[in-house]
Amino acid sequence: MKTISFETEEPVLASRKRVTPDEKASVREQKKHLKRDRIKAAAKELFSRQEYEKATVREIASQAGVALGTISLYARDKRDLILLAYNDDVTDMIARGAKACRSDEPFEDNLIGFFQVFYEAYVANLQLARTYLQVNFFSYGINSKALAQNRQRKLDVVAKIVRWGQRRREVRADIKADIIAMQLLLLHSSAVRTWVLEEHPSIVDGLIEMRKLIALQTQGLNPQSN
Structure with missing residues (x-):
C-alpha cells in the first residue's frame, strides 16, 4: 500500500505595521482635540443654564468625563473656560456680520447690520451671553489669544x-479709520452690556438705541457739520 504523506504548512503570522513617531503624534493631537471639544461642550452647556458664580470647574470636568x-x-480658570466655550x-458672529456689510450701503446702516448679528446671537443664548460679556473685559489665560484675535477682527470690520x-x-x-472704529466698538460694548441685563432684551429696541448712539457720535464726525 502506497503511503500518502501530507506536508504541514507553517502558520504565517500577519506582519504588523510599525507606527511611526509622526503617526503617534497625530493620534495624540486628535485625542487632545477630542478632549478639548468635550470640555468646551460641557462648559458651554453649564454656563448656558447656570449663572457664572454657581457654575464650578469640577462640574464641568465631571460632565466632560475628564x-x-x-x-x-485647556483653560487656566473658570473665566478662561467661558472664553473656551x-x-x-x-468668531462666527464677526464673519456673518461682515457679510451683511456692503460698500454701497450708508455708513450707519452698515454698522447696524454688523451689530445686529451680535444682538440676535446674544438673545439666542441669553445666559451664556450675559456671562461672556460679564467676564471678557480682560483675560490672561490660555484662551486669551483667541479673545484678542476676535477683538482685532471686529476692529478690522x-x-x-x-x-x-x-x-x-x-x-x-482727517481721522484714522482705526481710531474711529475703536470709539464705535467701545460705544457698542457699553450699550450692549446695558441692554443684555434687561429682563427681556428686545433686539429691535437694542438696535434702535444703538442707531441713536451712532447718530450722536457721527454728528461730530460728519464734515458737513463743521
Whole structure:
C-alpha cells in the first residue's frame, strides 16, 4: 500500500505595521482635540443654564468625563473656560456680520447690520451671553489669544465700514479709520452690556438705541457739520 504523506504548512503570522513617531503624534493631537471639544461642550452647556458664580470647574470636568486636573491644560480658570466655550461663536458672529456689510450701503446702516448679528446671537443664548460679556473685559489665560484675535477682527470690520463712509463723505477723513472704529466698538460694548441685563432684551429696541448712539457720535464726525 502506497503511503500518502501530507506536508504541514507553517502558520504565517500577519506582519504588523510599525507606527511611526509622526503617526503617534497625530493620534495624540486628535485625542487632545477630542478632549478639548468635550470640555468646551460641557462648559458651554453649564454656563448656558447656570449663572457664572454657581457654575464650578469640577462640574464641568465631571460632565466632560475628564479629571479635574486635565481642565488646566485647556483653560487656566473658570473665566478662561467661558472664553473656551464662546470664542468660536464670536468668531462666527464677526464673519456673518461682515457679510451683511456692503460698500454701497450708508455708513450707519452698515454698522447696524454688523451689530445686529451680535444682538440676535446674544438673545439666542441669553445666559451664556450675559456671562461672556460679564467676564471678557480682560483675560490672561490660555484662551486669551483667541479673545484678542476676535477683538482685532471686529476692529478690522468696523474700520472697513468707516473707510467706506469716509469715501462716501459720511465720515470725516482727517481721522484714522482705526481710531474711529475703536470709539464705535467701545460705544457698542457699553450699550450692549446695558441692554443684555434687561429682563427681556428686545433686539429691535437694542438696535434702535444703538442707531441713536451712532447718530450722536457721527454728528461730530460728519464734515458737513463743521
